Amino acid sequence: MSYIALESIEKRFGKQHVLKNIHLELGKGEFASLLGPSGCGKSTLLRCIAGLETVTSGSICIDGIDVTGRSPKERAVGMVFQQYSLFPNMTVEQNIGFGLKMMHVPKQEIRERVRAMLDTVALTGSEKKKPAQLSGGMQQRVALARALITRPKVLLLDEPLSAIDAKLRKDLQTEIRRIQKETNITTVFVTHDQSEAMLMSDTIHIMHEGVIEQSGCPSDIYVAPKTPFAAGFIGNYNLLSAAAFQKLTAAEIEGENVAIRPEVIGISKEKPDCDEDTICAQGVVVESLLHGNILSYQVRCGDCILKTDVLYRTVDRFENNAPVWLCFSGKDFVAL
Structure with missing residues (x-):
């Protein structure tokens, strides 16, 4: 009761x-x-x-x-x-x-x-x-x-x-x-x-x-x-339309929108080895912001801006306009 x-x-x-x-x-x-x-x-x-x-x-x-x-x-x-x-x-x-x-x-x-x-x-x-x-x-x-x-x-x-x-x-x-x-x-x-x-x-x-x-x-x-x-509101998610997400990744989506948490997105200089469950996209760093021990990047991938949060390490830092690769598991996005 x-x-x-x-x-x-x-x-x-x-x-x-x-x-x-x-x-x-x-x-x-x-x-x-x-x-x-x-x-x-x-x-x-x-x-x-x-x-x-x-x-x-x-x-x-x-x-x-x-x-x-x-x-x-x-x-x-x-x-x-x-x-x-x-x-x-x-x-x-x-x-x-x-x-x-x-x-x-x-x-x-x-x-x-x-x-x-x-x-x-x-x-x-x-x-x-x-x-x-x-x-x-x-x-x-x-x-x-x-x-x-x-x-x-x-x-x-x-x-x-x-x-x-x-x-x-x-x-x-x-x-x-x-x-x-x-x-x-x-x-x-x-x-x-x-x-x-x-x-x-x-x-x-x-x-x-x-x-x-x-x-x-x-x-x-x-x-x-x-x-x-x-x-x-709850998690600083990346919010994309299903159409924009499909254009970026070629993934099949059920729903009108896609949400991806910034901390599940990896960022690297070279294209990582990707298995069939991993989604990769090439982009350019637009902005980086340091929040204590978290480094937040905004990366332009095609027509989209994706946010990614990583633990701060000086050697990993990318400058604005640097070409990068983003990757995340196909299990880590939410269709809305």
Whole structure:
């Protein structure tokens, strides 16, 4: 039985059709990401689950209970927004314990639960500090602790890391996932960052123009995209029309488009020995970009530009306009 079940969700703002026949199921303890570009409907869907937006039609069930018409506080959800909205005049422990205070939990129990939560989010020793005295990462953990301490059935995270610098963001991705696993709380995470979704999620739901394009575990979505949009958004794929691909390779294609991951394409100065399962194409380097330990080439092959990613080695570097050969297995492209 699904712990969260969304059935036929529709959401309109006047004439604007934001969510279109959304079906979504999450298991208890699952970490699911809603991934997509700005304006695709992912934050609206999260707010519908929270009860901050009413659905135009459809139903939302949490833990077997239909909460479609219930208020946010009746849904037992915790939510962390892009802006953490901490109370500036309160200390860390007061911010974390605020929800329990509003629930009229006894003071001694509040103190004990706040102390335990400070340990969980690694903030012990900072309980007397005000938000202005904390780093962005520490503020994020306070907001997370405040959402978790009321023991919600579901945790909803709306791009909580979008305003944090890159290095700290990576640390907090790992930290959030650790806390989620320790608490075993069912979590829905909204992001536009595919690498973030791949790192943190049990399941990813790719959204585009108000619909879910594809759902699955990160590895399945990355290796086997089902639509051109999913391929273009999740993995930096090369996307070619079937006609262009056939002209380049003479391969038989079932489908209108072909997707090829850049890391499966080899690049060399000389034509490699190719067996019958290997596809080779000659081209010219258009551009090369270094991304840490990854060297990305754009190579013009006939009428196509193909991207290939290789581990950086100085001796392998090709200059612009250098003639090269590209090769990849016939099993490594996806027909869409």
